[in-house]
Amino acid sequence: MSSADRLHNLTQGTAQERAEAAESLAQQGPNAAFAATELVKACGDEQAISDWAVAALEELGPPPTAAISSLAKLTGSDNAQTAYWAITLLGRAGREAASHQNLLAEILEQSGEISLKERAAWGLGRMHADSAKAVMALKQAALSQNERLSRLSGKSLQTQT
Amino acid sequence: MARKKSKFTLLMWLLFSGLSGGGITGYLIPSVPIIGPIITKLTAKGKTVAAGSGEILIDSATGLLNGQSPHRYSPSTAVAGQLASARQPANGQSQVTANTAAAGGRQGNGKLLIASFNIQVLGQSKISKPGMKELLAHVIRQFDLVAIQEVRAKADNVIPEIVAAVNTNGSRYNFVIGPRLGRSNSKEQYTYVFNTNTVEHDPSSKGTVNDPKDLLHREPFVTRFRARTQSPSQAFTFWMVNIHTDPDEVPEEVDALADVFQVMQKARADEDDVILLGDLNASEKQLARLGRIPGMQWTVRGVMTNTRQNKAYDNILFQGQATREYTGRWGVYDLESNLGLSRDQALQVSDHLPIWAEFSVWEAPAPTTTVGHSSPYN
Secondary structure (H helix, E strand, C coil): CCHHHHHHHHHHCCHHHHHHHHHHHHCCHHHHHHHHHHHHHHCCCCHHHHHHHHHHHHHHCCCCHHHHHHHHHHCCCCCHHHHHHHHHHHHHHHHHHHHHHHHHHHHHHHCCCHHHHHHHHHHHHHHCCCCHHHHHHHHHHHCCCCHHHHHHHHHHHHCCC | CHHHHHHHHHHHHHHHHCCCCCCCCCCCCCCCCCCCCCCCECCCCCCCCCCCCCCCCCCCCCCECCCCCCCCCCCCCCCCCCCCCCCCCCCCCEECCCCHHHCCCCCCCCEEEEEEEEEEEECHHHHCCCCHHHHHHHHHHCCCEEEEEEECCCCCCHHHHHHHHHHHHCCCEEEEECCCECCCCCCEEEEEEEECCCEEEEEEEEEECCCCCCCCCCCCEEEEEEECCCCHHHECEEEEEEEECCCCCHHHHHHHHHHHHHHHHHCCCCCCCEEEEEECCCCHHHCHHHHCCCCEEECCCCCCCECCCCCCCEEEEEECCCCCCEEEEEEEECHHHHHCCCHHHHHHHCCECCEEEEEECECCCCCCCCCCCCCCCC
């Protein structure tokens, strides 16, 4: 299956084709990075597809620069798993995604999902976030009673020193 | 050998030709609760079913770990400590030939082969592929005990079906499985699949490591085993700590595993052997504080453990002065060369390869002194 075929099937195929495409991408490791955005979207698909999409994303490494903007949009997805992985990939992009730090800061401040807040805190550290909004959000989160959120936020604040 | 090769050729053809095969039987698995504080109390309930019957062996787990009766292992007639005959030469070498005479589960030389295998997205879609169950069964039969990571299935039939496939040749494997874990919706289970002819499971010992600071994405599933021998009081007993770290928080998780390991060393005053194994998402150079525990040993060195042969993230770790049952032999089970698969075919099985280490079935005498820290036997 060519990369183009995988991408086509993942986004437009039948359920079986989407699952097979996601599985095939999961076997590519970092070579599947070209499908980063589509894989993140697939996290909101049926479990037979999303499990493989998640597996692919775990092995993907950082996303290509060209995908960063589209990933940023997906951080606002109604599907928590899609949002989670969009945030994760932005975090993996590090400083390259720093222009989206305020987006992650908003998630850290406002998301109702603790896993998304935690990932946002982690991602801001990876970005070496230094905007006033990001720093404020991290400082606030560092005071959280949630130990993990507090820890991740505190650690991310240290990346600025 | 030629007959077995042709059988596998058929299996590979079935696997990749799209033909269907095999039936599905389902089993319910009682949940194993996440417990805490660390491994001090278990309250999981289950039912006991005879091993080898094709049904789940899940024992009731009551009471505390400390002070358990020494006769807590599942009752059985002692089987002579005959284990696998000469296995593949290893110590850094991949197993490049399929020596089925040395298959795990067979008896003979007083040794146990313990393996770890991250089977990528082990769920219904994987085991539904023609020939896949049989292939996984064959791999599992190479070892006496396999710690598996990445069981990802909503239903509870996946591991029972695989174990049933393992036992189609008369083997008597069973399994114990942990809860679904993970911070996102995609959760994973750890499981141990073991040859009941050569390994006994302590049903009162299973649990998930308590992680009050939420340092670990998928807290290790731990349980205790004993080599099955004619002299149970002298048999090798050990904790197994199964782990699959979060690839995005590896340094933190590996650091936390240093604490997990040391807690497990103290979990029972009468148990000094802790085997931590799995997909650490960290090479031997990235073990940090875990690798600096005095006397810490790890088996995988200098070879890759993933199917693409560019990462060495799987390992088996133990404290060498305590776990002198380790014979020094270890290996990586190469799916391509052992099963005649292409790279793409092997990737359909998993992006990781099984790794293994050999241990004596007999408990080594307690050390009289330990370097760097006080004896656990004070």
